[in-house]
Amino acid sequence: xxxxxxxxxxxxxxxxxxxxxxxxxxxxxxxxxxxxxxxxxxxxxxxxxxxxxxxxxxxxxxxxxxxxxxxxxxxxxxxxxxxxxxxxxxxxxxxxxxxxxxxxxxxxxxxxxxxxxxxxxxxxxxxxxxxxxxxxxxxxxxxxxxxxxxxxxxxxxxxxxxxxxxxxxxxxxxxxxxxxxxxxxxxxxxxxxxxxxxxxxxxxxxxxxxxxxxxxxxxxxxxxxxxxxxxxxxxxxxxxxxxxxxxxxxxxxxxxxxxxxxxxx
Amino acid sequence: xxxxxxxxxxxxxxxxxxxxxxxxxxxxxxxxxxxxxxxxxxxxxxxxxxxxxxxxxxxxxxxxxxxxxxxxxxxxxxxxxxxxxxxxxxxxxxxxxxxxxxxxxxxxxxxxxxxxxxxxxxxxxxxxxxxxxxxxxxxxxxxxxxxxxxxxxxxxxxxxxxxxxxxxxxxxxxxxxxxxxxxxxxxxxxxxxxxxxxxxxxxxxxxxxxxxxxxxxxxxxxxxxxxxxxxxxxxxxxxxxxxxxxxxxxxxxxxxxxxxxxxxxxxxxxxxxxxxxxxxxxxxxxxxxxxxxxxxxxxxxxxxxxxxxxxxxxxxxxxxxxxxxxxxxxxxxxxxxxxxxxxxxxxxxxxxxxxxxxxxxxxxxxxxxxxxxxxxxxxxxxxxxxxxxxxxxxxxxxxxxxxxxxxxxxxxxxxxxxxxxxxxxxxxxxxxxxxxxxxxxxxxxxxxxxxxxxxxxxxxxxxxxxxxxxxxxxxxxxxxxxxxxxxxxxxxxxxxxxxxxxxxxxxxxxxxxxxxxxxxxxxxxxxxxxxxxxxxxxxxx
Numbered sequence: 001x002x003x004x005x006x007x008x009x010x011x012x013x014x015x016x017x018x019x020x021x022x023x024x025x026x027x028x029x030x031x032x033x034x035x036x037x038x039x040x041x042x043x044x045x046x047x048x049x050x051x052x053x054x055x056x057x058x059x060x061x062x063x064x065x066x067x068x069x070x071x072x073x074x075x076x077x078x079x080x081x082x083x084x085x086x087x088x089x090x091x092x093x094x095x096x097x098x099x100x101x102x103x104x105x106x107x108x109x110x111x112x113x114x115x116x117x118x119x120x121x122x123x124x125x126x127x128x129x130x131x132x133x134x135x136x137x138x139x140x141x142x143x144x145x146x147x148x149x150x151x152x153x154x155x156x157x158x159x160x161x162x163x164x165x166x167x168x169x170x171x172x173x174x175x176x177x178x179x180x181x182x183x184x185x186x187x188x189x190x191x192x193x194x195x196x197x198x199x200x201x202x203x204x205x206x207x208x209x210x211x212x213x214x215x216x217x218x219x220x221x222x223x224x225x226x227x228x229x230x231x232x233x234x235x236x237x238x239x240x241x242x243x244x245x246x247x248x249x250x251x252x253x254x255x256x257x258x259x260x261x262x263x264x265x
Numbered sequence: 266x267x268x269x270x271x272x273x274x275x276x277x278x279x280x281x282x283x284x285x286x287x288x289x290x291x292x293x294x295x296x297x298x299x300x301x302x303x304x305x306x307x308x309x310x311x312x313x314x315x316x317x318x319x320x321x322x323x324x325x326x327x328x329x330x331x332x333x334x335x336x337x338x339x340x341x342x343x344x345x346x347x348x349x350x351x352x353x354x355x356x357x358x359x360x361x362x363x364x365x366x367x368x369x370x371x372x373x374x375x376x377x378x379x380x381x382x383x384x385x386x387x388x389x390x391x392x393x394x395x396x397x398x399x400x401x402x403x404x405x406x407x408x409x410x411x412x413x414x415x416x417x418x419x420x421x422x423x424x425x426x427x428x429x430x431x432x433x434x435x436x437x438x439x440x441x442x443x444x445x446x447x448x449x450x451x452x453x454x455x456x457x458x459x460x461x462x463x464x465x466x467x468x469x470x471x472x473x474x475x476x477x478x479x480x481x482x483x484x485x486x487x488x489x490x491x492x493x494x495x496x497x498x499x500x501x502x503x504x505x506x507x508x509x510x511x512x513x514x515x516x517x518x519x520x521x522x523x524x525x526x527x528x529x530x531x532x533x534x535x536x537x538x539x540x541x542x543x544x545x546x547x548x549x550x551x552x553x554x555x556x557x558x559x560x561x562x563x564x565x566x567x568x569x570x571x572x573x574x575x576x577x578x579x580x581x582x583x584x585x586x587x588x589x590x591x592x593x594x595x596x597x598x599x600x601x602x603x604x605x606x607x608x609x610x611x612x613x614x615x616x617x618x619x620x621x622x623x624x625x626x627x628x629x630x631x632x633x634x635x636x637x638x639x640x641x642x643x644x645x646x647x648x649x650x651x652x653x654x655x656x657x658x659x660x661x662x663x664x665x666x667x668x669x670x671x672x673x674x675x676x677x678x679x680x681x682x683x684x685x686x687x688x689x690x691x692x693x694x695x696x697x698x699x700x701x702x703x704x705x706x707x708x709x710x711x712x713x714x715x716x717x718x719x720x721x722x723x724x725x726x727x728x729x730x731x732x733x734x735x736x737x738x739x740x741x742x743x744x745x746x747x748x749x750x751x752x753x754x755x756x757x758x759x760x761x762x763x764x765x766x767x768x769x770x771x772x773x774x775x776x777x778x779x780x781x782x783x784x785x786x787x788x789x790x791x792x793x794x795x796x797x798x799x800x801x802x803x804x805x806x
Contacts, residue, residue: 043676047451047521047685057641057669057691058384081379083386086335086795088696090386091379093427093681177703198701200751201730202767226705 026073026107028100037105040098048088053109058088063111065157065256076103111160118161118249120242125250128243132235141254147211148195149232150179156252165248168239171230181231182206184216184224192216196226283345283393285440289506295741296782298344301390301435302649303738303779305504306569309651310739311780315787316802317742321756321766324800327788328366331796333357337696337775338792340390341435341649341736344781349790350398350412351797352435355386358400358410364783366799370415377404381429381681383451384696389500389647389776390435392443394463399443401432407445407461421466423447429454429681435501439511439542442469446498450516450562453684456496458513458538460545470545474498474515474533481547487528493678494527495519496534500564500647505580508597510548511540512567512582521560522630522673523686530555535563537584539599549599554588554622558629559612559671560641560689561588568659569596570652572718583718585650585661587643590616591721605721607645607714608663611638630671630687640669640709641689642732649736649777651745656759658715658724660737660745667693667709667732693732700752700772702731713737713747715762725762729753736777738789746789748774754791754798770798 028037042051048059055061060068069079080099083091094102129140134152139145141153155164166173182196182204194206194214204216204224216224239247287294291304295312303309316324332338336354343350349363356374361367380386380403392399397418398410405426409418423445424430429452436445442460449456456474461467474496476482486494495518502513518527518534535554538547554561568583574593582596589610593602601620613622628637642664650661673687689695692708711733715724733749740746745759754774755767772794780789790799 042674043679044683046674047683047688050688050690051672051674056688057693058695083380085386086337088384090382090384092683093379093381177705180703180705196703198703199730200702201749201753228705 026100026104028097029104029107033101033104034108036098037101037103037108040094040102041105044092044094045102053106062106063109065110066154071256073103076106111157118245118252120245120247120249122246122249122253125246125248125253128239128247129250132239132247137232148209152251152254154254154256156254157256161248161252164251165244168244168247169234169236171232171234175228175230179230181227182216182224183227185222186216187220187222189222282395285394285438288394288438289504297346298342298779298781300343300392300437301341301501302503302566305437305439305506307501307503307566307649308568308570308654309566309649309737309777310653310741312741313780313782313787314740314742315782316740316744316756316780316789318744318758318765320802321744323802324756324766324768324789325803326768327364327799327801329796329798330361330366330368332792335795336386338795338797339387339433339776340792341777342779342790342797343391343393344779344790345393345412347783348412350391350393352388352390352400354388355380356388356403358391358398358415360412360415363781363788363799364786366797372400372408372410372415372417374402374404374406374408377426380404380431381426381449381452382431382433383448383683387433389433392436392438394438394443397463399436399438399445399463401434401436401445403431403433405430405432405447407432407436407443407466409443409463409466419466421461421468423459424454427681428452429684434499437501437504437511438463439504442542444502444511444513446474446513448497448499448516450495450497450499450519451521451683451685452681453493453519453678454495454497455492456494456498456516458498458502458511458540458545472538472540472545472547474538476532482532485530485532490527490529490531493519493684494531494534495521497562498564499562500566503567503569504542505569505596508580509542510596511542512569512596513538513540514563514565514567514584516562516564517560518557520676520678520684520686522558522671522689523676524556524558524629525673526675526686527556531557535561535588537563537567537582537594539596551592551594551599551601551620553584553586553590553592557588559588559637559669561586561643562646563587564647565645566649567596568650568652570654570659570718572657574602574719581718583650583652583659585645585659585663585716587639587646588612588622589639589644590622591659591661591716592620593718593721603721607661607716607721607723608665609638610644611636611668630673632673634670634672634690636668636670638666638668639664640667640691640693641671642667642691642695646734648734648775649738651737651739652718653739653743653759655741655743656715656739657718658759659718660713660715660739660759662733662735662737662747663712663714664693664732665710665712665728666707667691697750697773702751706730711749713745713757713762715759727757727762727764734773734775735791738778738780740780746778746780746791748778748791748793750774752793754778754793754800768800770794
């Protein structure tokens with residue numbers, strides 16, 4: 001099991017978040033409905049999406065508030081009852097009440113609800129973000145910033161507070177494959193590096209530091225190596241405890257639009 | 266009118282009837298691909314040799330047929346006398362000109378509001394006999410279509426789809442019967458194989474893959490667990506004309522990952538059964554994974570091969586199983602001859618003399634999760650392996666260094682609903698359609714592997730980046746064709762595994778390639794993504 005999954009196994013998450021959730025627009029949304037929805041989810045959905053809805057080998061995570069096929073209540077209802085063509089998501093012939101209870105449970109699992117509990121000051125955190133030039137490599141939803149590092153525009157909907165903090169003080173703690181890079185040497189002796197965007201039997205697709213997209217043919221390389229460490233410097237010791245807390249609060253406040261989290265109906 | 270009648274008669278006589286003798290002797294007409302697996306012995310080997318190692322690099326794209334659906338394409342076509350018959354997902358059969366790809370007819374069966382499949386609205390193909398095409402449907406019907414019009418001749422309700430059943434398998438014709446059974450191993454079904462009269466659609470016999478009270482094997486299920494025991498059918502079996510036996514691989518027990526509620530060996534799940542073709546009576550069975558805890562369906566294609574075993578000519582059955590072991594059985598008696606892991610296996614330390622796995626303690630699914638090799642999609646799975654009588658090698662697609670974390674929990678059975686009793690998480694997606702491969706080889710990768718059936722030892726490997734759901738075709742010129750999830754379709758030297766040719770088709774290959782000739786020219790067809798691609802050599806000027 002990888003660290004990425006372990007991070008999602010947080011006992012009691014559902015109950016805690018349900019208290020903060022805003023799911024009043026749903027036809028079945030009482031704590032009892034959420035509890036029954038959790039039971040239905042366990043029996044009908046967890047085989048693929050995992051017991052905590054964080055995703056499995058067949059199916060995506062459902063805790064970010066971002067849903068591939070539409071995040072409105074109606075869209076979720078349609079996906080559950082009609083399925084998604086071309087995927088393993090078949091139609092689930094559940095009754096209306098049971099389906100709405102599952103949606104209520106999913107809303108309660110929304111990871112971004114954790115942002116409400118961030119102890120820091122988000123407004124001050126925005127200044128920490130600017131002062132430390134985070135925007136040189138990251139975008140934060142304001143239309144500016146660099147493309148080298150992960151897009152942070154909705155990071156608060158995708159990562160827990162602990163995960164956000166860990167990424168700042170120990171960037172190598174968890175580097176998802178999306179941010180692995182490649183160092184290669186061509187047969188002509190040239191060294192090439194870039195973010196690893198894709199790979200197959202014959203080729204590697206990279207994005208060089210200057211944004212140039214390039215395909216390396218393996219047959220034309222002397223050697224290549226997948227680099228699994230993060231190019232981001234650690235900010236451990238560079239930020240005060242308060243600055244760190246504020247920065248985490250700021251990042252946690254960068255979230256998906258409320259509509260896709262089910263806060264509005 | 267008299268003139269018209271003569272023309273019609275002439276046209277009709279040109280479409281030769283596909284008799285069962287032709288199906289049973291399929292290797293004698295390699296220009297056609299007459300059954301799901303090419304012949305009733307399921308070798309996935311073709312006697313054609315026009316495309317050979319020396320010229321395969323010249324292959325040209327001849328035609329593409331786009332599917333009118335976004336569902337996953339898992340079907341293998343039939344080709345008879347220049348016409349290709351194939352299913353398109355979810356519930357459609359089409360007849361195409363095999364030389365140009367132009368369609369003759371299309372039978373589109375409406376899909377109900379909700380279907381009860383585990384892993385997508387798929388269909389794996391068709392069977393033919395006489396002038397009838399046979400198709401199983403997601404709504405539980407076996408349908409006989411007229412081969413020249415696509416019109417329904419008869420349809421028989423095989424199962425009630427609202428109870429978790431579906432038909433996704435390509436039927437198998439044996440003499441005057443068409444044999445099929447239901448999928449639904451993740452929905453607590455009670456599986457069976459049934460034979461229907463090809464003329465009327467009337468049921469002739471039924472074999473319960475979960476023995477009912479009073480039937481032998483019933484005692485292998487504790488309590489009432491047999492009622493929801495699974496034993497699904499979703500990949501086509503084989504037939505041995507000399508023994509008059511039908512061989513079929515049976516799916517997993519239900520619930521998949523909570524084995525504590527079904528004490529016992531759980532026959533005939535994860536088994537191969539040999540049935541008398543006339544009566545459906547069980548002649549013998551062999552269970553690969555007794556009391557399965559990891560979803561190791563034994564739905565793989567039973568490959569019938571006449572080989573030399575320990576110096577003696579032997580009617581063998583070769584089987585690369587989802588559980589990670591390669592088996593050789595005597596197909597006349599069901600006797601276990603050999604079993605060896607063909608990849609990393611951690612749930613069993615080996616097989617005893619009778620071929621029963623020696624389970625490793627501590628590998629059961631758990632609340633915290635248990636890591637087991639192979640993972641839930643198996644060391645190999647449903648896509649066709651191949652046996653070449655020329656090289657004497659058995660070829661299969663394997664998932665290397667691939668594991669799953671298995672979880673278990675209690676679950677109440679509710680009719681029609683998902684009934685798995687746990688979950689399975691793997692680093693590599695079980696099913697996928699996106700063209701990105703971000704992980705490294707340590708999470709698992711695919712291999713086309715050649716095994717020596719006499720020893721179970723590897724002869725060569727063709728290593729890929731991603732895993733593969735593509736089957737394998739070998740030919741009389743020792744060319745091997747296969748594909749993968751990366752979107753490649755490729756040709757290898759069947760003797761050495763050397764890559765001879767490769768094309769990127771842009772999306773995953775999740776079916777098994779076939780080959781045929783029309784007007785003396787050899788073609789090779791495979792589906793990738795949502796289209797069928799057909800290649801051939803450049804035509805001489």
